[in-house]
Each structure stands twice: as structure tokens, then as C-alpha cells.
Amino acid sequence: MAVIFERTNGLTEKPFHYCPGCTHGVIHRLVGEVLEELGVLGETIGVAPVGCSVLAYDYFNCDMHEAAHGRAPAVATGIKRVFPDKVVFTYQGDGDLASIGTAEIIHVAHRAEKITTIFVNNAIYGMTGGQMAPTTLIGQKATTAPYGRDAGATGRPLKVSEMLATIDGAVFVERVAVNTPANIRKAKKAIKKAFEVQLSGEGFGIVEILSTCPTNWGLTPTESLKWLEENMMPYYPLGNFRTPEEVK
């Protein structure tokens, strides 16, 4: 029998600290597999965020750097400009990228920095205990929105991919989900494309990945995937918003 699936070399042997059923693990694996398949593990420098994935530097089998909350794109810009031949990526959550780091992500796209961003959107602040994020859906309960998010008081959820797709420097923008094996395979293709865009020097690439937070959503892991499909996917439609061909 041939082995068709085993742990990728793109990840270290350290077991993940994430809650049971948290899809961060799946996304870590996809990034590790893509880096391994592209043969750039030894050439890659990743930037870890603040949030649940703050310890991502322990898991990726490449050089990693930690950034202050939301500032991963700024740190990655510095790294890429000092080492233009290295592959640089940031791994950020929605509290990190869509809230405190909004300025950084918009301007890294605007300057067309040749980096790749993996944006994990689970519509809530996970590590700090389930507070409302800019991406929290209307009516979704959070510890700072106990009756559900109210559009009148707190606005409507921020669609980061659509926003970044209006910026010319962002040459690859795609939203994917990791709720089924088929979608996970599509997510891997998108991540690979985002890294290829960087390798060919075309500009900034971002993949937004709809993810779950069973602990703070108050659901089981299986229910979380269903909730993602029924509530998040209608508001955050999957698809490609920008590809390099479109830019040319």
C-alpha cells in the first residue's frame, strides 16, 4: 500500500494547542503542505500574529517572527525589503487583521508588497474570550454583544476581501472555507496560488479563510461547521475576487 496522506514536513512535530475541532489546525497544515510542495521551506519567513495563533511560530517548520497586534504586514514588509529573495507570509486572524491591523493590511496591499497573507476569519475574538469582532455577524452573540450584534449600534460586518479587491496592488484575493473536505482542497489551491503570485513577483496576495470557533460560538465542532455554512457563507460569499490575469 502506498502512503497517500501523512504529516507534512512544513510543520514541526509539536502538537497544536488549539481547542478540539478548531480549524486553525487544518489551515496550518495547508500552509505547511503548500510551502513543502513549492520547495521553499528553507527560504520562507513567516510572521505570526496576536490571537489564538500567536504560537504559530512553534508550528511552522520555517523561520518565524512575532509581530505586535495587527502589525504583521508591517513587519513582513520590513523583512521582505531586507530579504527580497525570501518568501514572506503573515498568518492573521480577524481580530488582528480586520480590527487593530486594518491600516497595515490596506497599505501593504496599496504598496503592492510582495508578501502573502493568510487571513483566518472566524467572526469572533477567540483567544481573549469571544468578544465581538468587526467580522461578527448581525445577531451573532458574543461576550460584548450578549443580545447579538446590533447593526444600529455597532455597524455591519466588514468584508475584508471585497474591500482589498478594490486596491490595485492586491493582485490575488480569494475567499475560501474549510468546512468540508472538498472546500479544504479548494482552499489549498488558493493558498498555493497566493504564494505563486509572490514567487513570480506580481504583488500582494491574500486568502481569506472562513474558519470556526466551537468554544466561543458555544457549539460542538460538527455544529460549528454547519453554522459556518448556514450563516457565514451567505454573508461572506466564497470565490475569487482578483487574479493576476485581471490585473494585466
Next chain:
Amino acid sequence: MAKAKGKVSFKEDLCKGCELCTTVCPVNIIEMERTRINIKGYHPATVKEMDKCIGCANCATICPDLVINVEREMDK
């Protein structure tokens, strides 16, 4: 018709008992071991009827903790 035969193995001590693998198995052979707990204190996922496995790797694809390895061969 060629029938795919597969074999999955679980690194049991990594399993957190989230049960996602049990929901995506097309032949429904993955179950949680309710009588035992692993080193983390969860009921680990396991397969009792391995001869039914088709080696589709759906379980390994959705597993967030890289518990599962998959092997496959094609019978003529």
C-alpha cells in the same frame, strides 16, 4: 470494476475527540472509543472495520490535529 482499498492509522495521543472525522467518512466506519481515554483525556477516534476503508483521505483532510495517516491500493 476496480475497488479501492485503504488503511488508516491514528496517532491516538494527538486526538482531541472533536469527531469531525466521523462526519465526513463516506463508509461510516470511524467511531469514538467511548470506553477509553487518551493521554489528553479525550475519547480517541478509531476504526473497527478496516476492510471497509476505501482510502479516500476525507478524515485526514478534515482532521485539525494531523492524527490520521492514510494508505491506499487499487485492486484489479
